[in-house]
Amino acid sequence: KSLLSKLSSDVFTKIGFGVDLNGLGGDVDVEMEHPFIKAVETFGYVFQSRLQSPMWLWRLKKRFGLAEEGELRKAKKIVHDLVMEIMKKSITDKNAATSSKQEKDLITLFMDTMDSTADVMEVRNAVMNFFLAGKDTTTFSMSWMIVNMNRYPRVLDKIRAEINSNLPELVSGELEAPSMSDLQKLPYLEAAMRESLRLYMATVHRAPNQSVTLEGGLHVPFGTHVIVPTYAMGRMTNVWGEDAAEYRPERWIDDDGNVIKISPFKFFSFLAGPHQCLGMRFALLEMETVMAVLLSRFDLKTVENPFDITYDFSVTLPVKGPLECMIHDRSASIAPSS
Template sequence: METIHIRFRDIFPTSQTYTKMNFLRAMFTFIAAALLPPFLALSALLLRIFIGKSIRSPKYPPVAGTVFHQLLYFGWLYDYQAKVAKTCPTFRLLAPGQSLIYTTDIRNIEHILKTKFEKYSKGQYTQDILRDLFGQGIFAVDGDKWRHQRKLASFEFSTRVLRDFSCAVFRRNSAKLVRFISELSAADKVFDIQDLLMRCTLDSMFKVGFGVDLNCLERSSKDGSAFIKAFDDSNELVSWRFVDPFWKLKKFMNTGSEASLKKNVKVIDDFVHSLISTKKTLLEAQHANNDKEDILSRFLVESEKDPEGMNDRYLRDIILNFLLAGKDSSANTLSWFFYMLCKNPLIQEKTAREVKQVTGSQCDPASIDDFIENITDEVLEKMHYLHSALTETLRLYPAVPVDGRCAEEDDILPDGYQLKKGDDVYYMSYAMGRMPYIWGDDAEDFKPERWLDNNGIFQPQSPFKFIAFHAGPRMCLGKDFAYRQIKIMSMALLRFFRFKLADETRNVTYRTMLTLHISGGLHLCATPRTGLS
């Protein structure tokens, strides 16, 4: 494109007499020259979005707008997607270079996650967006790196050592949480249970993941608080990239949201690399002990076989992905769970009665440790109503509200719509939980009984219908791990307290992030249980 040169004297002549027409002509020329480059850039962007997309063809999913239209409803993005999906189960948004396909069709989801698994990947578009935060971790990679991490994680999660160690950590931190809330309850204080659960699960995940006692719950931990804030803010800023057409330019110029993301990622990196360094020193001092309990120790032992491939950066990526799965999913699920229990007090009491009946425990505060230590695997297996209530929470408020894959070649979905190579296909977990054509006319109701048979026994659904833990070869390895944590914590809290919303009139909604946080926290009041009717 030819460069446009404007000289000041060409716009404002040196003549002593200016006419109104000359002035207006000069101003028009100046403004037109200033606006021309952005106009041409916008025109080029629009051409990339609309050209070659077969917009009116019935062979392809109907168009619901462009990816940048999401800016208009970013604050309630997942509800907007649900609104569209009720009348159009599969639709697309146009983006530069490719289309983004969104679907709630169970057949399509099984097709991309299982039937044609090898023909779909994370895709360059998604990987570019996630890389700064999640690097080469399991959530952001495909191929050999994914298989390697999957194999390692599968082995670790299957070991009895990790299972016993993690359950002991979950029980110990649950007891701490009960005592902490007891003090708040005695002082008649309102508290943000999401914040407490985030701190508690972060303590648990750092102990299980790093073998480190962070103690975020017990005392003010500046490093821990800074890490939580940096991690959560980065999560939100990365989500913003999906709708921001200029994020790469802002990253290059280190300005705006990208400058904030860079600062947050540095806080995260410094914190995690410090822990890795400390852990290496500790392991060298106890090298003879091969009974490694925490995940980082076990990965560090594995890294000795391939020190170049499994370097500190790679370990950082693995651990951060593990923390996202462990801290965010558990704390978010429990936060929404207690919100739903407060909105449905009869279900709260029914769940608490099951806890008492299965455990046969008393409510004496002095028995907190005894009660929690008796939450064994056998006890957890008997908690069918609790399991159903937690699963119902995940149906309506999945930890990851939207996820997807990228077509590596042209394809046809089971619903008949065609895809072009490079198109991204997203399945909308949040929207799916609200679809009458999937769950019935009461889809938007919180109803744990939908998961129970006539004998009150929990009955699972197809993972392609209940997609909260993904499905197919990439199904979440930590599903049982997550259920154990959230069941232990919820049993402990419901055994000793009744909960209610501090403000019944407040509109509780989410932050638009990769994971489903409650916006502004969840402020509750707790009263001790003296018995159950």
């Protein structure tokens, strides 16, 4: 799980900010010490603490900068300073017209569309939302995918058969990583990933900006903190069928072997409507790319019985514990194709 977290951090900071943390280049057993990542992890920790505390208590801590709320203040400054430094550089490069042929991160792309610096804070918030919403959820989704591959080896066999048939150069090592068009040749892998997301999705919370009465007669006053029971939603038999609790990727595949497009109001992993996750397609592509490479080239056997692995108490529903795996390189046992 630590390695997947480092991978997600590397990907999201590179895409979002153009910063290369090289987390995977360090020691496997050493947690990332980059101030930015430590600061971002504080955001998640404090948010989780707020959910478990009376509102008056965490607001009091916030007002006086006490305990974890004091840590959050420091974390916000670290994140703000780094992001603003990157944005200032982007503005300078734009004005000097020196960045036209360079690789561009999200901040640079946003800044290129601006006529002035009036929306700098809006851009900062958008990119930070991309990072904060995507890093941990992507890490934990890939963790659950590995758990499910250990629980259901028949699914793993079908994924590998699909890769062997449709993308053999990935198995042989001729292809380092699949492209977007390559991933379209792997519909069963996408189905398996979506099925894992259905069963283990992050919790969503909202507060209405005005009082509302729902169809069933339930009245929700303005400002009420509402948590959507996504874990239960993914297992509702009246929505997903009698086998809703079962991990079965085939429910996503039509008779022609293509992935079925299901309404986001039913498959709620990335929300729906105007609040649907902007990074949904990116997150799916990242997870499918990583899983295609890992599952085709390595055997990942969980040290713990996969059916004993459970989730931790968190809005992001992470795998509880470190998720230790024994890893075996499959290339030595895969005969070269004739």
